[in-house]
Each structure stands twice: as C-alpha cells, then as structure tokens.
Amino acid sequence: MIIFDPSWYIKVKKSQVQFKAPLKDYCTYAIGGPAKELAVALTKEELREYLIDAKRLNKKYIVIGKGSNCLFDDRGFNGLVIVNRIQDIEWKESSVVVGGGYSFSLLGIQASRKGYTGLEFASGIPGSIGGSVYMNAGSGDLETKDVLEEVEFLHEDGRIEIYKRDALQFSYRMSIFQKMKGVILSATFRLKLSLDAKEKQEKLLAYRMETQPYKERSCGCVFRNPEGDSAGRLIDSLGLKGLTQGGAKISETHGNFIVNHNQASAEDILDLIRYVQIKAKHHAGIVLEPEVKYIPFDE
Ligand SMILES: Cc1cc2nc3c(=O)[nH]c(=O)nc-3n(C[C@H](O)[C@H](O)[C@H](O)COP(=O)(O)OP(=O)(O)OC[C@H]3O[C@@H](n4cnc5c(N)ncnc54)[C@H](O)[C@@H]3O)c2cc1C
Known part of the structure; x- marks a missing residue:
C-alpha cells in the first residue's frame, strides 16, 4: 500500500538546522567532530521536509x-545529519504503533509493565525504533523482526510505503533497509x-547490567558474532581484554565492547x-566484521 499526500510539503524551518553541531553530543560513544x-x-512532516530538501539540493545526508551504533569520524560529517526524534506512540488492543525516534529500551519496559510479552529483550538496547528495525537489533534468542x-x-x-514484516529480508543484524x-x-x-512479562524483562535487564559495561561510553x-561463535568469547580467548589505544579500551567486562575510556x-x-x-585472523583464522556503523567524513 502506498500513501502519498503532496499537501504535506511545507517550507523547511531553517531555524531548526544547526551548523557545525558536535556529533559527539548525538551518539553514545561521545565521539565525533562537527556535522x-x-x-x-x-x-514526520519535518523529517520529510529535511529529506526532500536534501535531495533537491543534492546534499549528502544521513539519518x-x-x-548508539554509530562511530562518527573525528573530522565530523561533511553533509546534513538528520536526527529522528519522532516520538508518537499509540497503544492498541493487540499492537503498538511507535514513531521511529522513540526509545526501543523504553518501549520494552513499557510493554512488559503493561503485561505484554515479546519486547522484554528491547529493554537495555539504547537505540531508537528506527535504528533497531534497520539493524534488526536483538538480544539472546530474540530479534526485532520476531x-x-x-x-x-x-x-x-x-513516497511513504508500508512494508509488511515478511518483505523485509531480515537476518542476523540485517534488514532490507540497509540497502535502501x-x-x-x-x-x-x-x-x-502474559503474566510474567515484567519479571522476565527485569531479569534480562539485570543480567545485561551485570555482564556489559553499561556505565561506560560505547x-x-x-x-x-562469527558463525557458531561469540566475538566476545573469541576476543577474551586472545587475551585482548583491557588492551588500550589512546583513550579507547577493550572492556574488561565484555570483550566485544570497545569503550571510550578517556x-x-x-x-x-x-x-x-x-x-x-x-x-x-592470525590466531584463529576468523574474519571479524564490525557491527558498528563507522560514518566517514565524506561518505
Ligand atoms: C550499551 C549498549 C548496548 C547495546 N546492546 C545491544 C544489543 O543487545 N543488541 C543489539 O542489537 N544492539 C545493541 N546495541 C547497539 C544499538 O543500540 C542498536 O544497534 C540500536 O538498534 C541502534 O539504534 P540507534 O537509533 O541508536 O541507531 P543509530 O546508531 O542512530 O544508527 C544506526 C544505523 O541505523 C540507521 N538508522 C537509524 N535510524 C534510522 C531510521 N529511522 N531510518 C533509517 N535508517 C536509520 C543509521 O543511518 C545507521 O546506519 C547496544 C548499544 C549500546 C551503546
């Protein structure tokens, strides 16, 4: 189904565009030069305006x-960064419709407090709804697609288009949106x-807080994770936990976290x-691929 309403188009409110905004203020790593x-x-209307404007003026842009899954370049980004802060939420009888900028973690907590199961795993994933769908974020056996x-x-x-789940080619930390x-x-x-959703969510969150460096920037x-293994286990077995380079450090708590230590x-x-x-590669013959999205200055 395609919905298209051209009357939405109104002039971009230039006052909302900032110049040379420090990207370190817009990511969990607290790293990155100016946009x-x-x-x-x-x-949605504002987002659409920014996107259409960027396209019309041939601006380089990212959304x-x-x-919480981005590493910005030290020089920043040589284009427009659109930050999605659409926070609408509508609870229905057997579903919830949430804006792309809403917190995935908060949604997980709220759903389970209301007695709904399925989203417990989201609590503690500090991304937005949009980023979590894009990444097919997950924890344990569950992923966003589920x-x-x-x-x-x-x-x-x-154009605005509605995509049903089955059309979205989800796999491990992957969705069709990464190609669109x-x-x-x-x-x-x-x-x-479910009667035990809240208890399940609280247990999952407590486990994450215990096993991941939540108080540090990451x-x-x-x-x-490589096929059939865990990247954290592999990094631990290579004796790399605690290794530092400048202000970055491989977390002692979890080998697959590189934290902004200082x-x-x-x-x-x-x-x-x-x-x-x-x-x-050298010691285990395994090619580790980054999950974090590095955003170069001139992408
Ligand atoms: C402490 C910590 C714990 C984490 N634990 C987990 C975990 O358990 N499981 C897990 O899967 N991840 C985890 N993450 C990573 C991260 O939270 C997820 O990948 C999250 O889903 C990213 O959402 P975001 O809004 O922060 O995306 P961003 O970092 O803002 O963006 C990530 C990518 O998505 C794209 N994107 C973002 N929003 C949109 C949109 N609306 N439309 C189109 N593209 C968009 C961006 O262009 C970018 O390429 C963790 C991160 C931290 C810091």
Whole structure:
C-alpha cells in the first residue's frame, strides 16, 4: 500500500538546522567532530521536509536515531545529519504503533509493565525504533523482526510505503533497509498478554547490567558474532581484554565492547578494531566484521 499526500510539503524551518553541531553530543560513544549541518526532526512532516530538501539540493545526508551504533569520524560529517526524534506512540488492543525516534529500551519496559510479552529483550538496547528495525537489533534468542508487524518507510522521493514484516529480508543484524535510501518513520509491533512479562524483562535487564559495561561510553558490541561463535568469547580467548589505544579500551567486562575510556578519538577506536581483526585472523583464522556503523567524513 502506498500513501502519498503532496499537501504535506511545507517550507523547511531553517531555524531548526544547526551548523557545525558536535556529533559527539548525538551518539553514545561521545565521539565525533562537527556535522556541516544537523537537523532534529520531531514530526514526520519535518523529517520529510529535511529529506526532500536534501535531495533537491543534492546534499549528502544521513539519518540517525540515538547514535548508539554509530562511530562518527573525528573530522565530523561533511553533509546534513538528520536526527529522528519522532516520538508518537499509540497503544492498541493487540499492537503498538511507535514513531521511529522513540526509545526501543523504553518501549520494552513499557510493554512488559503493561503485561505484554515479546519486547522484554528491547529493554537495555539504547537505540531508537528506527535504528533497531534497520539493524534488526536483538538480544539472546530474540530479534526485532520476531515482534514486528509492519514498517512505515519514507522514500527519498517523498513516497511513504508500508512494508509488511515478511518483505523485509531480515537476518542476523540485517534488514532490507540497509540497502535502501530513506527513513523508517514508524513501526508496528505485535502485543501478546502474559503474566510474567515484567519479571522476565527485569531479569534480562539485570543480567545485561551485570555482564556489559553499561556505565561506560560505547556502541554496544563492536563486531558481529562469527558463525557458531561469540566475538566476545573469541576476543577474551586472545587475551585482548583491557588492551588500550589512546583513550579507547577493550572492556574488561565484555570483550566485544570497545569503550571510550578517556576522551578517545574515532581513530583510537578504529585502531583497536583493526588490531583485533588482525589478531582474530592470525590466531584463529576468523574474519571479524564490525557491527558498528563507522560514518566517514565524506561518505
Ligand atoms: C550499551 C549498549 C548496548 C547495546 N546492546 C545491544 C544489543 O543487545 N543488541 C543489539 O542489537 N544492539 C545493541 N546495541 C547497539 C544499538 O543500540 C542498536 O544497534 C540500536 O538498534 C541502534 O539504534 P540507534 O537509533 O541508536 O541507531 P543509530 O546508531 O542512530 O544508527 C544506526 C544505523 O541505523 C540507521 N538508522 C537509524 N535510524 C534510522 C531510521 N529511522 N531510518 C533509517 N535508517 C536509520 C543509521 O543511518 C545507521 O546506519 C547496544 C548499544 C549500546 C551503546
């Protein structure tokens, strides 16, 4: 189904565009130089304006949510960064429709407090709905796709299209959106009543807090898990926990977390990523692929 309403188009509110905004303030790593331009979109209409404007003026752009899976370059981004802060939420009888900028973690907590099961795993994943659908974020045996019904997507040409879950080619930390241009505006998740949802969510969150360095600046897991193994286990077995480069450090708590320990630069993090990759290849014959999205200055 395609919905297209050209009357939505109104002039971009230039006052909402910031110049040279420090990207370290828009990501969980607290790393990154200035964005040439940065616009925070609070509504679908605003987001659409920014996107159409960027396209019309041939601007380089990226869309981010909470920046919890991004590593920005030390020089920043030579284009427009659109921050999705669309926070609408509508609870229905057996589903919830949530704006792309809403917190995935908060959704997980709220759903389970209301007695719905399925989204417990989201609590503790500090991304937005848009970023979590894009990444097919997951924890334990569950992934975003497992509770998703459909996604509202804004194409670069201004068309809005609804995609049913089965059309989205989900796999491990992968969705069709990683091959498309546009923005996830909202997502609909299935809700199922359960008596122990809250207890399950609290246990999962407590486990995460115990086993991951939550108090430090990070992007979560840096590497995708290799087939049949865990990147954290592998990094631990290579004796790399605690290794530092500049202000970056391989967490002592979890080997797959590289934390911004002391004003790390993006180069410090990238150096550690490359070093771990060389060690994993050389000593275990395993190619470790980054899960974190490095955003170069001139992408
Ligand atoms: C402490 C910590 C723990 C974490 N634990 C987990 C975990 O257990 N499981 C897990 O899977 N991940 C985890 N992560 C990583 C991260 O939270 C997820 O990948 C999250 O889903 C990313 O969402 P985001 O809004 O922060 O995306 P961003 O970092 O803002 O963006 C990530 C990518 O998605 C794209 N994107 C973002 N929003 C949109 C949109 N609306 N439309 C189109 N594209 C978009 C961006 O362009 C970028 O390429 C963790 C991170 C941290 C810091």
